[in-house]
Amino acid sequence: MARATEKYDLLIVGGGINGAGIARDAVGRGLKVLLVEKDDLAQHTSSSSTKLIHGGLRYLEHYDFALVRKALAEREVLLRAAPHIIWPMRFVLPHQKGQRPAWLVRIGLFLYDHMGGRKLLPPTKVLRRKSSKKFDPLKPELKFAFEYSDCWVDDARLVVLNAIDAAERGADVWTQSKCVSLTRSDSQWQADIARPDGQIQKVEARIVINAAGPWVDDVAKIAQPGRNMQHVRLVKGSHIIIEKKFEGSHSYFFQNGDGRIMFAIPYQEGRLTLIGTTDEPYTADKDKVEISEAEIDYLISGANEYFKEAIVREDIVSTYSGVRPLYDDQNENVSEVTRDYVLAYEKEGGAPILSVFGGKITTYRTLAEGVMKTISDAFPNLSADWTKEQSLPGGDIPNADFEAFGMRMRAQYGWMEQNVLRRMLRCYGSRIDRVLNGASSIADLGQHFGEGLYAKEVEYLVEHEFVTRVEDVLWRRSKLGLRMNEAQQIELQNWFSSKGM
Numbered sequence: 001m002a003r004a005t006e007k008y009d010l011l012i013v014g015g016g017i018n019g020a021g022i023a024r025d026a027v028g029r030g031l032k033v034l035l036v037e038k039d040d041l042a043q044h045t046s047s048s049s050t051k052l053i054h055g056g057l058r059y060l061e062h063y064d065f066a067l068v069r070k071a072l073a074e075r076e077v078l079l080r081a082a083p084h085i086i087w088p089m090r091f092v093l094p095h096q097k098g099q100r101p102a103w104l105v106r107i108g109l110f111l112y113d114h115m116g117g118r119k120l121l122p123p124t125k126v127l128r129r130k131s132s133k134k135f136d137p138l139k140p141e142l143k144f145a146f147e148y149s150d151c152w153v154d155d156a157r158l159v160v161l162n163a164i165d166a167a168e169r170g171a172d173v174w175t176q177s178k179c180v181s182l183t184r185s186d187s188q189w190q191a192d193i194a195r196p197d198g199q200i201q202k203v204e205a206r207i208v209i210n211a212a213g214p215w216v217d218d219v220a221k222i223a224q225p226g227r228n229m230q231h232v233r234l235v236k237g238s239h240i241i242i243e244k245k246f247e248g249s250h251s252y253f254f255q256n257g258d259g260r261i262m263f264a265i266p267y268q269e270g271r272l273t274l275i276g277t278t279d280e281p282y283t284a285d286k287d288k289v290e291i292s293e294a295e296i297d298y299l300i301s302g303a304n305e306y307f308k309e310a311i312v313r314e315d316i317v318s319t320y321s322g323v324r325p326l327y328d329d330q331n332e333n334v335s336e337v338t339r340d341y342v343l344a345y346e347k348e349g350g351a352p353i354l355s356v357f358g359g360k361i362t363t364y365r366t367l368a369e370g371v372m373k374t375i376s377d378a379f380p381n382l383s384a385d386w387t388k389e390q391s392l393p394g395g396d397i398p399n400a401d402f403e404a405f406g407m408r409m410r411a412q413y414g415w416m417e418q419n420v421l422r423r424m425l426r427c428y429g430s431r432i433d434r435v436l437n438g439a440s441s442i443a444d445l446g447q448h449f450g451e452g453l454y455a456k457e458v459e460y461l462v463e464h465e466f467v468t469r470v471e472d473v474l475w476r477r478s479k480l481g482l483r484m485n486e487a488q489q490i491e492l493q494n495w496f497s498s499k500g501m
Contacts, residue, residue, distance in 0.1 A: 006172075008034045009379070011191055011205035013179045013219050015039075016046035017155070017364045018341075018356050019211035020162035023171050025368035028390075029383045033171040034203060035163065036193055038178035040472045042159035044286070045213045046361065047476050048322020050239065050263055050277050053078050053086055053362050054150035055116060057253075058261050060108045065115070067340040071362045072116020075151050077388055078365070079120060082161060082395040083402045084429030085154040088121055091263075092134050093253040094145040094306060100255060102144070109148050120400075121149035137246040139308045147250070152265070155361055156476040157427060160465055161392040162364075168393070175466050177201075182208060182223040184350040189223075196468070207375055210355040214286045214323045223353055231344065231357055233328035234283065238291040238321040239276030240299050241267060241482070242311060256302045264303060268482060269423070272317060275299050282323050291319040318482055327357035341367045345374050352378060394429025405430070415441055420452030427478065435460045447495065450488030451480050455495065462501075470496055 010026050012019045015037025023035040055072035079086050095102050109124040129135040129143040167173045176196040183190040189208050193201045212219045217232050245264060252264040260279065267274040278295045300311050327342040341359035345352065354375060359367050369385050376382050397405045406425055409432060413421055428435050435457055439445055446455030461467040461477050470493050474481030
C-alpha cells in the first residue's frame, strides 16, 4: 500500500549543523518541519571541524569584523546553552620572529577581547617562559606568548542535540533518507524521499531549505534543473590525531611560515592531541574525503616549527578530513574565502527555495534566525526569536557550572567508574538520568562492549538519538572508535545485528 503524502511547512535537506539548527528554530516557532539527511546526522562536514566555538582571530586580518563580532557574541550564548559539550579553553599563541609582529597581534587580541561582549571568559594576557610552564613543550627560542580565550565543542553532538530538540518539539527527523526529486508548483514543492527500507515517501512542503552543505549545488540542480548552480566552493580541511604531546588543558595556536595558522588541542580528555587544519581546494568525491600525504607532511612540519620534541608519522593515531562548503566569492586565495554564510532566497517562479552557503559552527544559531527572518513573508504569524535563551538537551545545568554539576553526579552515581561517568556526563549532561534509566549497579548497565560502553547507553542512543549503525555510536555520538579495539567493535556490531539493524 502506498504511503500517504505528508505535508509540511518546511522541508529541510541536510542534517549538518545548519539543517539541524534551522529545524530546531523553525519548529519552535510553530512550523511543521521535516529534516532529511541522506546519511547520519553530522556525518560529513559538521563532525570534521577543529572542534572550536571561536570568533576567528585570523579573520580580523581580512577585515571581516562583522563575522568576528557575531561569532564572539555567540561563544557565550552557546556556552550557556550546552556547558556539557562546550567549555572554555585557553589558547597559547607563541610569538616567533619573522611572523606577524607582536604589536599587530596585540591589537588583534585587544579587539578580540572587546568586540563580542565577553563576560564569562577571561581576557588575554602575556606569558613569558621564565614564569610559565606552558613553554615546556616548545622550542627554547620561544620565550614570549599571548594567551587568550575561546571554547571547545563536541561538534557532532552539537548537531545531534539540535536535532533531538527539534524532534521533541514536533519536527520529523529522517536519517538515511535521501531527497531524490523536487518538483515545484506555484504554491508548494513535491518531493520524493528514499527511505532506509528502499521505499519512496512523497512529501509536500511550502518551502524547501537547502542546507545540504557540500551537496548544496547538487540539491539546487534537482530543484531547478537546467540552471547553472555553481555557488559553492569546496575547501578541504584535514587533521591528524597524535599521541599526547603536552600536559594541561590549554591549546596552542601556531602561525605558519606561509601565513596560515594551525591549532594543537588536547583531545579525548587529554589522552591525545589534535592538530589542524589545512585549506586546499577540493573537487573529488564528497562522500570519500581523506587526508593526503602532502597534508600530513604540512601539519607535521608546521607543528615541528614549535614543538621541541619532533612529531613523526608513527605518532599519528588517526586522521580525519572534511569539506567546507564556502560561498564562492571569487577570491583566488582559498584561505581568504569568506567563512560567513550567505542565504540565497528565490521565490520567483513558484514555491520558495532557500539555499544556505558557507557558515561556521559558531554562528549556526544566528544563521537559523536569519533563515527565519528571510522566509517570514511566507509565514506572517511566525513567532519571535527564541533560541538565544534556551538550553540544548542536557544543558540545563545551574549557572553553566559543569564541575559543580559533576560533583553532584559523582555523589549520586558513586558506583560507576569515574572516568566512564565523566564521559557520559560530557555527552548527556543533565540527561544522564534518562540514559542510566534507574540503574543502580554496573550489572544494571547490561553488556559491556569495552571502554565503558554498555548496552543501556547504546539502547538509549538508538531510541533517542537517531542511531542506526555502529559507526554512528563510535564516531559521532562518541569518539570511542579511537579507543575500542577490533574485537570490541565486532561485539558491538553483533549487538546491532541481533537487533536486526
